[in-house]
Amino acid sequence: MKVQSFFLILLLPLLATGERYKVWVSTANIKHAGTDDPVRITVQETGGNFVHLGALDVRGRDDNERGSLNRFIFNKNIPDWLVGTGLRCITLHMGGDDAWLVKYVTISTSKFYEVFTNDSQTWLSTDRSEGTSMLTLCN
Secondary structure (H helix, E strand, O other), X not given: OHHHXXXXXXXXXXXXXXXXXXXXXXXXXXXXXXXXXXXXXXXXXXXXOEEEEEEOOXXXXXXXXXXXXXXXXXXXXXXXXHOOOOXXXXXXXXOOOOEEOEEEEEEEOOOOEEEEEOOOOOOEEOOOOOOEOEEEEXX
């Protein structure tokens, strides 16, 4: 059993594929909807696997501002057998003390295109009186 596990660990990098996640984030166009605080995104693929994509931040750009539509690219090296054919849910994690109102998030790869809308207009904030620090949107 140890020998099989050892060979699987050696082969995992060879089975991995470079998957590019293109993420478009739309911030609502109402007063105080934008944020300068860090926001991270995690996706759950149809197979049930979770992939932490990273921070919704491009160095030198003022991201997630009121009324903005921002694009983020995440390159992930994921084994083929873990890459799903779609997404079940996404989770946005808020840091800092700003509030933020995301309108929708679009994510595409070579295998799928998904849109997640914040129909409930739930605000993200670490201040519980303003919203929730973590928002999960599912299709």
